[in-house]
Amino acid sequence: MIHILVADDDPHLRELLNHYLQAEGYVVYEADDGVEASALLEVEQIHIAILDVMMPNKDGFQLCKEIRQDYDFPILLLTAKDQLVDKEKGYSVGTDDYLTKPFEPKELLFRIKALLRRYQMVNTEKIKLGSIVIDRKSYEVHCNEQLFILPMKEFELLSQLASYPDRIFSREDLIQLIWGSDFAGDDRTVDVHIKRLRERFSQRTDDFVIKTVRGVGYKLEVIQK
Template sequence: MRILIVEDEPKMASYLRKGLMEASFAVDISNDGNDGLFLALHEDYDLIVLDVMLPGLDGFEILKRLREKKRTPVLLLTARDAVEDKVAGLESGADDYLAKPFVYSEFLARIRAVLRRPTQSVDTVLRVGDMEIDLARRRVHRGSVRIDLTAQEFTLLKLLAERKGEVVTRAIVTSHVWDMNFDSDTNVVEVAVRRLRAKIDNPFEKKLLHTVRGMGYVMEDRP
């Protein structure tokens, strides 16, 4: 699972990252509010650890803007323990709230508790044009035609469909489909996209998976 830590205290961020990595999480760090919001909106994380007092944008503003686009679980961290701050955070869409200083074992327990909760307001069926992707059953149809995909192909299709209308870069594909970074000279992404396209597009007149030259790929129903 991937976690983003938005925390402007380098020692605190490093301490939390080390502990989470030892607990088998993949962790990214941002020390600035604007950068943290960009990562939160443009990358896929299972949970965001968000400090309230940040340079650029504060945690409440980041949370507000994030909730306009995504439902990624958020654990707020702050040195402020006032009741009104807790209420403001929770009402803004935070999933939990932890005041500093805290014991790491409680921090980890709260993260695991948030991750165990059912995800709210998440569609179990994605649609792009005449294509329907049933996430629960892992089935794909275009019209009445069922399309059989490998596990890797399904993961790639899900990533592209969830970002319908957005350009998805090769770097994003490699980090989400294979959970690693490939050498830029390899063509593994192109091969994977070509195989997926052969199944979901080539047999059909209307094409849904498009290449944006020099940038990446976009899934959309174009006129």
């Protein structure tokens, strides 16, 4: 299932969007400002974000820029303004689309579906590692028949390693594949995400291990039983 983050300080608009999005089968996470949205991103797997520009504490421009540094999913900005300078700023910080209030909910749905197609969220591939199933269509992991949701970058990293068991990936390879060539951070980001994956699965399964190849990078090994 596709998870959508809706960040807007107008509770009536959030309620309206929640109604239409849930009717389309999406899972909706709501935030009433940019700070709450940032906190949700740390703990929930998000596939697309709808952000209001004018939010308290952290506005949509700031949040958009932050998302672009750490995540790779489509962003749509909402604003009551229809000035070219605001749209220019929105695109400069990384938004994929821009919708001016008021708008028809159906138009928003059309744009969401177009963005998801652009980001190829319709991948049907499933990866199996013993009792673990990694579903690249729904972005879900089933571990010992229990549903397990990962933050997006962790999911993408696990999927990449699991797609090629025993293949060694350098940190630079993984940065390019998961974060993209324009990523501004360093390769320690990979180490942090690998550590999190190990901690999440070490007590849940022994079907695989992620091994460090000293001086090179990482590889995933499937445990034969």
